Amino acid sequence: MYKIIGLTGGIASGKTTVSDYLKERGYTVLDADAYSRKTTAKNGPAIPAIIEAFGKDIIDNNGELDRKKLGSIIFNDAGKRRELNEIVHPLIREMMNADEQKFIKEGHVFLDIPLLFENGLDERCDLVVTVFVDRDTQVKRLIKRNDLTAGEAEARINSQMPLTEKVQKSDCHLDNNGTVEELYEQLDRFTEELESL
Template structure:
């Protein structure tokens, strides 16, 4: 029987590295962020409601969403973040559910969802894997990757459930504080167990 596996973590914890490795090894990974980008792309189904909620200047002259501007709003205002999530999340869920129903017939399906626990989507998974790092590593990676100040990085991290809580609530944990090779070893061990379930 094939499983639906929730894959989550915190921002800059290394979830994408895990996703990419799983895909390279033939697993289906449905990435909530990719679906989110589809819904918020130029002409995407979420754009009219986002303009209505955040104003005309949230998109540029070409109709592209100003993601940096939107990010600076939602990561500093929980109410605005909830408003955006209420627009985008149902669209993402519909797309993911359709693809999941198709791919589960052929093999295990990983749902790569940063806000898996926050949105209660862990309930529809057979098991959950959390990729984690310590907070200092998270801040260091996020400031380097996204060219953010420490304060901006902390605002983004604080907008999510603490990684320690996600780890506690997960069936499997992948420690990404070390080398990428060590991370790959843990993924290999997990997938071996998965195939023997």
């Protein structure tokens, strides 16, 4: 019987690297961030409610969502972050659920969801895997990847459940403090076990 596997982690923990490797190995990975981008794309289904909640200046001259401006608001204001999540998350869930039902007939399905535990979606999964790094590594990678200040990086990390807590709640965890090769080796072991279930 095929499994629904929740894949989570923290910002800049390496979850995308894991997702990409799983896809290369032929697994179906449904990425919540990709669905989020669809809902918030130009003329996407979430845009009217986002304009209503955050004002017209959240849209740039091309009619696109100004993600940097929105990010600076929501990562520093828990109330605004909650408001955005209430708009976007139901739309994401609807799209992901439809695809999950389609693909689970063909094989294991990984749900790549950063806020898996925060939104109680771990309860829908047969297994949960968390990709983790230590806090210093996470801050350094985020500063480098997103060209942020240390304060901005800390604010984004603090907006999520601590990785140590996610690891405790998981069935399996992947340590991404080392090399990519070491991460892939852990992932290979996990998928071998998965296929033997």
